[in-house]
Amino acid sequence: MQDFRKKIVRPVVFCAILLCLLMAASAVMSALARTNTDLVQNRNKSMVELENEPADTIDVLVIGDSESYTTVSPMEIWDKEGIPSYVGGQTGQKIQESYYMLKKALKTQKPKVVAIETNMIFRSQSAVRGIKETLVQTMLYYFPVFRLHNSWKAWVTGEDKRSQTFYKGFVLRDVVEAYTGGSYMKKTAKTERMSRITRFMMDQIVSLCRKNNIQLFLYSAPSPKNYSFRKHNTMEAYARENGLKYLDLNLKIKELGINWSEDSLDKGDHLNILGAVKVSDYLGRYLKKEYHLKSRKSESTYRSWNESLIQYREAAQNAEKQAKKKVKAGS
């Protein structure tokens, strides 16, 4: 009997207590992060701030890597179309992170549309790395203490001065570094490889959206450095296979009015505020037209959005001014 207690009961009790402690620590850290988002590292901020959004208020959720949060400004879309959107993008977001970002969002939100920026789909993952990443992200999802464990540092030292201001997941960037490489979407029938684990995770995202009656659409942000016609072909084929809409903005540079000597943040990798405004305006119109999303500007639930808009507009105008100054200085 004593042997049974020692061999079975004790380890089970030890593990059960550990599990409870992990859950408690996760809850405490999440609550702490939600109360003061300045405690959170910039990369995790969009996820924490998304949790802070009032329930069922986001109609469009954008997810992806840095190409997502440098191209879509939710406040611009709100201002012009009245559609409440949010960018749950992260630097170098992996497909597994996108999946769990969506899962996390669905805990409190019921978006009508989820837009996936496709750049991260081409970040190659070997089978081993993919499995490893999936396990890591699963653990981070269920035990956020592993993600937010660093928060104590900002809590000890006070506010993190390097902390960025997020406008519904978007960050204003006024740097201008022109792209001078010319045309980059040269027609070809070739395709770019999508790794097996990425395809599997994308299928999971598609099925999660279907299960929740969410319309999923894929878009590629204008980025000469990252996109090619091969990637376009792959995404078009994937969208067709799954009955999804795919919008490649790299083929709509003229329509968008992108001027690479002004709108590029870093030599054709990302867009700055000037480029982001153009893409956001286009996407806002597209979302309204394709998905019949209505304006919520007059709804009382969204009063805080109009207040945020005033702050955003002031900061955005400054950023635009700065960017234009830099363009002039450059030319």
Place this chain on the structure above:
Amino acid sequence: MAYHQGIYLFCFLPFVVLVYALTPRKIRRAVLILAGYVFFWSFSRWLVVYLIGVTTLIYGIGCHMDHLKAEGKKKAKEQGAREPRTFIKKQYKSREKRTLIAGILLLLGILGYLKYCNFFVTNINHILEMSGRSVFLQPQTLLIPIGISFYTLEAVGYMADVYWGRIHAEKNWAKIALFLGFFPQIMEGPIGTWNETADALWECAPVRMENLAQGAIRIVWGMFKKIVVADRLYMIVQMIFEHYQNYHGVMILVGAVSYTLQLYMEFSGCMDIVIGSGNLFGVALPENFRQPFFSGNASEFWRRWHITLGAWLKAYVFYPVSVSGIVKKWNHFGREHAGKYLTKMGIFALTLFPVWLSNGLWHGAQWNYIFYGMYYFVILLAGEAVAPVREGILKKFNLNEKALYWRVPQILKTWVIIFTGEMFFRANGLRAGLHMFGSIFHGFELHRLWDGSLLRLGLSVPDLGITVVGILVVTVYDILKEREMLNWSKLQQMKVPSRWLLYYVLIFAVILFGAYGTGYQQVDLIYAGF
């Protein structure tokens, strides 16, 4: 899948333990061998064939030497007279020796080619450049199997032990495969001898709860050293060693001390994970560290730091050289012509030189590693040279070697030796090491320790605080261990509530204060690169 990564700790290791626990003893051996090859494959893919090749080679050589031994004995017995008997014995011993040398040359030749080929190419190119030639040798792109420096030494040790008759050649290939390919040991050792680990591994003891508990907590302790302390010190080390031209005086010392501590925390932490992993399977792997910072001299330091490498060099380089012809000849010559003291010093130099040259070369193909080996050779030689003076002082003033007034200055002196050695070891080349050493003496500026300069080395105040606390925790543990007040078995005897509390505190210290995730860089294991 390095030992400190989640995929090893939370997936691979628990899975292997589970499969091992659920299978009968005979199959457990296959489970461990297969796990070793899968682990190896995760780093070096198809180069796993090399490990299998080494296993087969030493198996064959061992069996052949055993066969020669038996045949020699049999043929000698058949001879009636003593003289032909001795002749046959010698003949067979010589054949055994040739077999051993062939095996060692093959293994060390491959190791040497893979590790030092480009080193020689670079140096020959330098010489050609200096002599004005325009012909250069092309450096090779070589794939080096993971852990080659570690299991090559184990393989050489096995063959030598068979040759010396310390062990019988193993007739079961799988037992050798398990000895060389036990996955916790592949990457960073400890470098075990056949007598130390082979039988325990082959025994494949059933999984026991006390072993699981002891192994698991030792792994957590290793993680604490690695990701709470070492990975933070890495930032300071990177900043100073990669931009050494910007630092001088006390800041170079900060770099040297930080690197020494980083290396200790990381390597000993990794050993805790490795030995803890072994514990899970009921295997007691040899210890590699024994509170090295309590050493009173350089020689003692090397008996406490990377113990298994020191022990290997002692057994397979020092002893053979000690009984070699050249040492015997010098001993004979010295006694007649040089006097007792010089003869002793000569023997000391002749036996230690190859040991420390091998130590330096083993670490890698860089001049600063060779310098590092020679540095300890000179220090140990100097220590031996002044030993009579030291003993004279102790005797004359009736001093107690074990008393604190003697021990503490000795320990501090050893620290200076250690920190200086590690500075050269880590420096980006010998030239950089010499530059750093020289710049210690320019603009010492002690005030940099408290004027905020330390906070410009890449660590924030909380990170620096955690690093200091972490070092203190490890120091307290090392003091308790040195005084034999604490060890891993004693920990198991503590009452359940206090033991569990300690475990939870340690686990959460790693989770909350570990330098992992956003804002930190994942730092590879240093010794995995050797």
